[in-house]
Amino acid sequence: MSYIKTLLFLVMSLSLSYGQELYDTDNITSIDIYFPISNWDEVMISNYDSDTYLMADSVLINGSMKDSVGVKYKGNSTFSENNDKNPLNISLDEFNNNQDYRGFQTLKLSSGDKDPSFLREVLSYEIARKYMQAPRSNFARVSINGIYHGLYSSSESVNSDFQRRHLYANNDNSRLKCNPVSTFNGGSSLEYLGLDSANYYDYYELKSDFGWSDLITLTNAIANNPENIEQFLDIDRAIWMCAFNNVLVNLDSYLGPFKQNYYLIKDDNNRMNSVVWDLNESFGGFTSINQGPLLGGPTDIIQLDPFLREGDETWPLLDLIYSNPTYKRMYVAHMRTIMSENFSNAWYTERGLELQNLIKTSVQTDPNAIYSYTDFISNLNDDVSVGGGGPGGGQKFGLSSLMESRIEFLESQDDFTATPPTIGTVSTSPSVVNIYSGANISVQVDNAESVVFGYRFRPYEVFTKTEMFDDGNHSDGQANDGIYGVSIDVNALDVQYYIYAENNDAGVFSPERAEHEFHYLPVVGDLVINEFMASNTSSVEDTSSGFTEYDDWVELYNRGNSTINLLGYHLSDNENLLDKWTFPDVSIAPDEYLVVWLDNDIDASSGLHTNFRLSAEGEELFLSTSNNFIIDALFYGELPSDSGYARVPNGSGTFVVQNHTHNANNGLGTSVTQYSTDKIISVYPNPAHHLLHIVVPYAKHMEVYDVLGKTYYKNQEIRNGLTIDVSNWQKGVYILKIDDEFRKISIQ
Numbered sequence: 001m002s003y004i005k006t007l008l009f010l011v012m013s014l015s016l017s018y019g020q021e022l023y024d025t026d027n028i029t030s031i032d033i034y035f036p037i038s039n040w041d042e043v044m045i046s047n048y049d050s051d052t053y054l055m056a057d058s059v060l061i062n063g064s065m066k067d068s069v070g071v072k073y074k075g076n077s078t079f080s081e082n083n084d085k086n087p088l089n090i091s092l093d094e095f096n097n098n099q100d101y102r103g104f105q106t107l108k109l110s111s112g113d114k115d116p117s118f119l120r121e122v123l124s125y126e127i128a129r130k131y132m133q134a135p136r137s138n139f140a141r142v143s144i145n146g147i148y149h150g151l152y153s154s155s156e157s158v159n160s161d162f163q164r165r166h167l168y169a170n171n172d173n174s175r176l177k178c179n180p181v182s183t184f185n186g187g188s189s190l191e192y193l194g195l196d197s198a199n200y201y202d203y204y205e206l207k208s209d210f211g212w213s214d215l216i217t218l219t220n221a222i223a224n225n226p227e228n229i230e231q232f233l234d235i236d237r238a239i240w241m242c243a244f245n246n247v248l249v250n251l252d253s254y255l256g257p258f259k260q261n262y263y264l265i266k267d268d269n270n271r272m273n274s275v276v277w278d279l280n281e282s283f284g285g286f287t288s289i290n291q292g293p294l295l296g297g298p299t300d301i302i303q304l305d306p307f308l309r310e311g312d313e314t315w316p317l318l319d320l321i322y323s324n325p326t327y328k329r330m331y332v333a334h335m336r337t338i339m340s341e342n343f344s345n346a347w348y349t350e351r352g353l354e355l356q357n358l359i360k361t362s363v364q365t366d367p368n369a370i371y372s373y374t375d376f377i378s379n380l381n382d383d384v385s386v387g388g389g390g391p392g393g394g395q396k397f398g399l400s401s402l403m404e405s406r407i408e409f410l411e412s413q414d415d416f417t418a419t420p421p422t423i424g425t426v427s428t429s430p431s432v433v434n435i436y437s438g439a440n441i442s443v444q445v446d447n448a449e450s451v452v453f454g455y456r457f458r459p460y461e462v463f464t465k466t467e468m469f470d471d472g473n474h475s476d477g478q479a480n481d482g483i484y485g486v487s488i489d490v491n492a493l494d495v496q497y498y499i500y501a502e503n504n505d506a507g508v509f510s511p512e513r514a515e516h517e518f519h520y521l522p523v524v525g526d527l528v529i530n531e532f533m534a535s536n537t538s539s540v541e542d543t544s545s546g547f548t549e550y551d552d553w554v555e556l557y558n559r560g561n562s563t564i565n566l567l568g569y570h571l572s573d574n575e576n577l578l579d580k581w582t583f584p585d586v587s588i589a590p591d592e593y594l595v596v597w598l599d600n601d602i603d604a605s606s607g608l609h610t611n612f613r614l615s616a617e618g619e620e621l622f623l624s625t626s627n628n629f630i631i632d633a634l635f636y637g638e639l640p641s642d643s644g645y646a647r648v649p650n651g652s653g654t655f656v657v658q659n660h661t662h663n664a665n666n667g668l669g670t671s672v673t674q675y676s677t678d679k680i681i682s683v684y685p686n687p688a689h690h691l692l693h694i695v696v697p698y699a700k701h702m703e704v705y706d707v708l709g710k711t712y713y714k715n716q717e718i719r720n721g722l723t724i725d726v727s728n729w730q731k732g733v734y735i736l737k738i739d740d741e742f743r744k745i746s747i748q
Helices: 003-017 040-047 120-128 160-167 212-224 226-231 235-247 298-302 316-323 325-342 347-364 373-378 399-411
Strands: 029-034 054-061 064-073 088-091 106-110 137-144 147-156 175-178 262-266 272-276 422-429 438-446 450-456 464-468 483-489 495-502 507-510 519-521 527-533 553-558 570-572 593-597 619-624 630-636 644-648 654-658 672-676 679-684 691-695 698-706 711-719 722-725 732-738 741-747
Touching (some): 040 054, 040 064, 147 347, 212 316, 235 316, 325 399, 438 464, 527 630
Antiparallel strands (some): 106 147, 137 147, 175 262, 438 483, 450 495, 495 507, 553 593, 698 711
């Protein structure tokens, strides 16, 4: 069969999988590469040093065909001309400009070298993403010229698209890969080496057009201006990265002897942001603690000092964190959160087993597998011997054999047994905060010496930190009653906030994943953006053009007592151009809704249609008066198709993803059930066929089991919800338990 016939056959047979997310952790990505030559391996080996792509005729990704695609080998220690399976770099737009798969143009595939469990990279990134911006990662089955070549892990490239998606950073902002040319003589240490950029060339790789001066500014600030470091570095993200590296014994990182495998990216607030990278040797896969021929033994790795490098100026970032009492307490608080949410509760072994079951057939049939199938199965729990020397050879820790002992060790240390403050429920006055007014926030905090309130109005802003007081003068009740208060001025934007409290021994955040996660304080006027759909593919019909279309839309709601005439009001996706689209003479009565189609169809015969569209990947929407006075705004990230992003409670609450309630009260949808005053659970569709969406602001535990008690799904610490693929479940009735609440769901 010719390649063309093979391609046609595969397109037809794989078409059902088209549309699968590239980094869907519950499914394996399918990648089929077709080279026009049979000696593609030899050519790519010869191209390795020149960093040159070989052009593939086509690449099918989950059945979606891309033509003229660049493919090359990548990797440092994991590449070898003697390998049967080498890491791959696939560039969809190398020879075909702007070609992408669901917004991604670069695929980075790792071969599984140095990890007999094949779980370390995907599982570690999944943990990291709970606490910081980190690459998405899953598994991929790769075939070349119609023959299964092997299983890979596929991780999101840290490139200009990454910084735009995740860090609200301009594509042209500085980006440096912190991997030294030589792993000796200092590594990517963040030491200040003077004003000459040439001093840094051997230790960092500039990935943007400019950026050496930003690196020099940062290293100078760490060395000579640590008291103002937050002007130059997102210190919370850096603390999370360092805490993550230590808990997971990720020594092939900034923590290790070579101080490498992370990125620095400048955001639009002129701060550098650290991004962890290359996690295939986390969970103790890399055992060099210090430079030299000796490796850390099992006890050294299990009992790795939580403050490793303390007082060592050749690791200046760690030295800065440890030497600042508050930063050190934050570091311990972040470590405690990582430990409790992933390891003390055994979540990582349950998740590891799920991933193992997902890929075990692909591992067993991998013709170029680097480790045996027996080692793959064993290494989730048990140490395996893989031979060889050096940091990646010898005995490989089992994930659980390492982490059970490590968590026991960490939990016994004085800094982890210290009692932190406790933070209670936040109250606001007034209960519904009005636009352009003052908001009084109070909270019960026990056992605290100081309490800080961090807040911002836009997701790309830096949190403003202000002290909360228990003195009776800050809307905090009586002096010394344990209730702390603060007052802030608000505009028309919802407030994102967190609270940090500490005493002389320990600190604690609320929510615990702050600053990566935060609480919301809705701010509303009489007219609000009430619901929004960013990707309407089949749920709400727009027939105003004479035929059926599925366009994105926004719903406004008048929660006031008077009719509002919108003549001259504006909608826009650009804060610097608020009058991008202007309302005609239309009014909205009290307790009524008004839908505007965001479809760039201003010539439609009926209805309201803007002259712009919005992106399903994330954007912003502004509602303003005729004099460009903003009265509401919506900031959103990537949203699921055919789901509403709605204020719950209707008109005054925070935005949640739910089954849409187009042109109706957001609390009336059949998928929304009120169980208590602080928990709204949304489950849809019910019955479900393929994907089951569960939305809950917060839950400690969630489980789905059948009527016989067999558990089908289990997870810890649900925040804002999740999506479960139930396509392989048997049809029937299941029980969903979220904390102490129960729901009956059907799979059809």
